[in-house]
Amino acid sequence: xxxxxxPRYDSLVLRARMVEASRKGILADSAMIAHGRGEAFDYLIGxxxxxxxEKAVKAAAAALILAEHPVISVNGNTTALVxxxxxxxxxVLNAPIEINLFYRTPQRIERIEKxxxxxxxKKVLGTDHEEKALIKGLKGPRANASREGVYKAxxxxxxxxxxxxxEALVANGKKVITVDLNPLSRTAKxxxxxxxxxxVRAVPLLIEKVEELKNLDENELENVLxxxxxxxxxxxxxxxxxxxxxxxxxx
Amino acid sequence: xxxxxxPRYDSLVLRARMVEASRKGILADSAMIAHGRGEAFDYLIGxxxxxxxEKAVKAAAAALILAEHPVISVNGNTTALVxxxxxxxxxVLNAPIEINLFYRTPQRIERIEKxxxxxxxKKVLGTDHEEKALIKGLKGPRANASREGVYKAxxxxxxxxxxxxxEALVANGKKVITVDLNPLSRTAKxxxxxxxxxxVRAVPLLIEKVEELKNLDENELENVLxxxxxxxxxxxxxxxxxxxxxxxxxx
Numbered sequence: 118x119x120x121x122x123x124p125r126y127d128s129l130v131l132r133a134r135m136v137e138a139s140r141k142g143i144l145a146d147s148a149m150i151a152h153g154r155g156e157a158f159d160y161l162i163g164x165x166x167x168x169x170x171e172k173a174v175k176a177a178a179a180a181l182i183l184a185e186h187p188v189i190s191v192n193g194n195t196t197a198l199v200x201x202x203x204x205x206x207x208x209v210l211n212a213p214i215e216i217n218l219f220y221r222t223p224q225r226i227e228r229i230e231k232x233x234x235x236x237x238x239k240k241v242l243g244t245d246h247e248e249k250a251l252i253k254g255l256k257g258p259r260a261n262a263s264r265e266g267v268y269k270a271x272x273x274x275x276x277x278x279x280x281x282x283x284e285a286l287v288a289n290g291k292k293v294i295t296v297d298l299n300p301l302s303r304t305a306k307x308x309x310x311x312x313x314x315x316x317v318r319a320v321p322l323l324i325e326k327v328e329e330l331k332n333l334d335e336n337e338l339e340n341v342l343x344x345x346x347x348x349x350x351x352x353x354x355x356x357x358x359x360x361x362x363x364x365x366x367x368x
Numbered sequence: 369x370x371x372x373x374x375p376r377y378d379s380l381v382l383r384a385r386m387v388e389a390s391r392k393g394i395l396a397d398s399a400m401i402a403h404g405r406g407e408a409f410d411y412l413i414g415x416x417x418x419x420x421x422e423k424a425v426k427a428a429a430a431a432l433i434l435a436e437h438p439v440i441s442v443n444g445n446t447t448a449l450v451x452x453x454x455x456x457x458x459x460v461l462n463a464p465i466e467i468n469l470f471y472r473t474p475q476r477i478e479r480i481e482k483x484x485x486x487x488x489x490k491k492v493l494g495t496d497h498e499e500k501a502l503i504k505g506l507k508g509p510r511a512n513a514s515r516e517g518v519y520k521a522x523x524x525x526x527x528x529x530x531x532x533x534x535e536a537l538v539a540n541g542k543k544v545i546t547v548d549l550n551p552l553s554r555t556a557k558x559x560x561x562x563x564x565x566x567x568v569r570a571v572p573l574l575i576e577k578v579e580e581l582k583n584l585d586e587n588e589l590e591n592v593l594x595x596x597x598x599x600x601x602x603x604x605x606x607x608x609x610x611x612x613x614x615x616x617x618x619x
Binding site: 157 | 383386387390397398400401402403404405406407408409411550551552606609610612613
């Protein structure tokens with residue numbers, strides 16, 4: 118048990134979730150390393166949801182509500198960190214969850230599928246017992262997507278996605294929403310809407326915003342979306358991170 | 369095998385070393401996460417040895433040559449990443465290597481000891497078959513140090529050290545040299561000489577500098593040391609990292 122008054126309590130809880138997920142066999146070898154990168158970048162934005170992140174979440178909520186076929190794409194790390202919230206997001210959006218793994222193995226797919234189902238997920242795609250279609254621009258098993266999921270989707274939310282796949286999804290005409298703590302990553306730069314925040318803060322906030330904006334009409338939602346500019350928003354984030362470094366130093 | 373023309377080749381080689389070390393059982397649960405944090409911070413300094421890092425390495429070389437009882441303190445990650453170079457550094461300095469683990473287990477100690485011995489280390493301390501002494505200001509098993517190693521040392525080089533221990537070593541009157549990619553960490557701020565660089569670049573460079581400065585007399589070495597100011601040097605590093613964020617954005 119981690120003592121609640123530990124100065125790094127939140128961070129240690131997430132680490133414990135990752136270690137647990139690793140023991141369950143749902144993570145790739147490099148998953149812990151990716152989590153550590155996230156820790157470092159989270160530290161630089163002050164381990165809080167920044168104003169630009171909140172703007173991105175709002176735009177993401179509008180895009181997902183407006184979508185005809187929204188899909189939530191998850192990998193091992195996302196499942197390890199925000200399983201319950203992903204299931205809840207899928208409920209409020211009435212959107213399927215698709216498992217997409219960078220290092221795909223039948224064992225990992227099966228275990229993640231089981232965890233999602235046990236958490237109450239209504240529709241889990243990307244499993245090994247369904248028809249696949251190929252996403253253009255990707256090679257090997259990573260090109261596979263569920264025919265009724267990511268392949269058909271107009272809007273995909275893919276937290277913690279790699280650069281190649283984010284690029285390919287955008288090139289295939291999809292609106293891509295990502296959650297990525299590194300504002301300089303290829304995924305962050307390529308995606309349509311980039312939420313630079315920890316997935317454990319971003320997903321609950323996204324659920325809130327979806328519930329808040331659900332009552333708006335189509336025009337109002339389009340308005341929210343048109344007011345959002347991803348590259349401008351990323352620049353605002355970069356300013357914040359840069360200040361984390363210069364805050365205690367005179368330049 | 370990682371293809372040599374992969375744009376992230378160097379980084380992937382290090383990851384492979386970490387995965388290998390994890391399979392050998394020399395790493396703590398959180399070691400991969402720490403490595404990931406390092407990857408993120410390394411990315412922000414451009415994955416190269418910066419000018420301030422080179423200055424710190426030079427000062428470190430002078431301090432280690434001047435030391436009466438220099439000790440090289442290693443943990444699992446350092447062993448995983450730069451085993452051969454650590455052994456070589458210990459040879460050029462004629463200094464013992466001491467194993468100090470944050471999460472100490474007899475298995476990990478034994479395996480790291482074996483790896484160091486197989487790599488040709490002349491004197492390995494911190495093992496479970498020797499007398500220990502307590503470092504004041506630390507609690508539990510982490511307070512243990514080898515009586516003829518860190519406990520007696522005037523200068524300790526401790527790459528990838530945690531903040532508590534770095535502080536305690538300094539409080540116990542030792543000159544502490546660390547290698548830490550996060551210029552804002554407590555270890556970085558507390559240590560006497562902080563090398564903000566990847567340990568795989570810093571240790572070979574340190575060996576070079578030791579061989580280069582070995583011929584200087586005591587006064588000349590003291591001069592090198594007195595010209596070095598750790599907090600000023602850290603500020604120079606912060607400027608570089610801050611520019612990594614602002615480089616492609618107009619503020």
